[in-house]
Amino acid sequence: MQTRELIASTPEETEALGEVLGRAAQGGELIGLVGDLGAGKTCLVRGLARGLGIDAGRVHSPSFTTVTEYPGGRLPLTHVDLYRLETPLADELWLREALYGEGVAAVEWFERIAPGAGDEALVVTLRHTGPESRAIRLEARGSRHERLLDVALGVRTEMRRR
Template sequence: MKLVSSSPEMTEAIGFNIGKMLKTGDVTALYGELGAGKTTLVKGIARAYGIENRDVTSASFTIIAGYRSDPAFYHIDLYRIETDEDLDNTGIWDCIGGDSVSVIEWAEKIEEELPEKTIKVKIKTVDINKREITIEGIYEEDWHNL
């Protein structure tokens, strides 16, 4: 499914709709260059779990931000991860799947380890405010029935 966003607000709204469709245990992988809008989309997904917008930030130091929502929500940002050792030290394997919902920025760094049914969202910068958002793993029909 391919959508076009013409503002950060619209990207956040798309994230909110994705969040509403996710089920416990789901993993969502986000792809897109620096500034594409991954964190903006995560703000919307998190809002579907009652997490406030301002509580979701870009990870300068935090690699995993966990929220005590029900189900637990994890925002994971692998930008700074360079080695398998770095990765294992984050505790990421306890934060994906299971009883939680997780969203991963720079998911290509663990592409091989992602669960088979991972929802993949690719954000492409078209121009200053325009983004092309491709979603794999969510049925277009379900989306329109939201």
């Protein structure tokens, strides 16, 4: 397991990180998002969508629908929000398909997923450090996701260009 930490000074920098990860995705990636309400989880998913060639303006927090699918990009994006779940969830067939499909799955409130379901993932933890700034910790679980982590090493340059 490898980890990296970044600081995003603005929401735009958080989106830029997501965009870089989206451009690097090859399909089958699972991105777990952890953080308090308003930490920037959906903001990062908007950037991820943009990096996949999906209209980022369509991306909203799926809290009331649990799963939202965004086709039409280079790869499809499945946006899952586990906020309203009271028990860990992973064995439902629909969730397995969402998490392990050919596209990219972004799961908000990833800590609510059942043990073992997120063993292969890039876990992104966002923490408030100021009104707009966030500390972002990236943890790669498995070799597929270590590649994404390596891409994130160069993301500071990309974030500053915006």
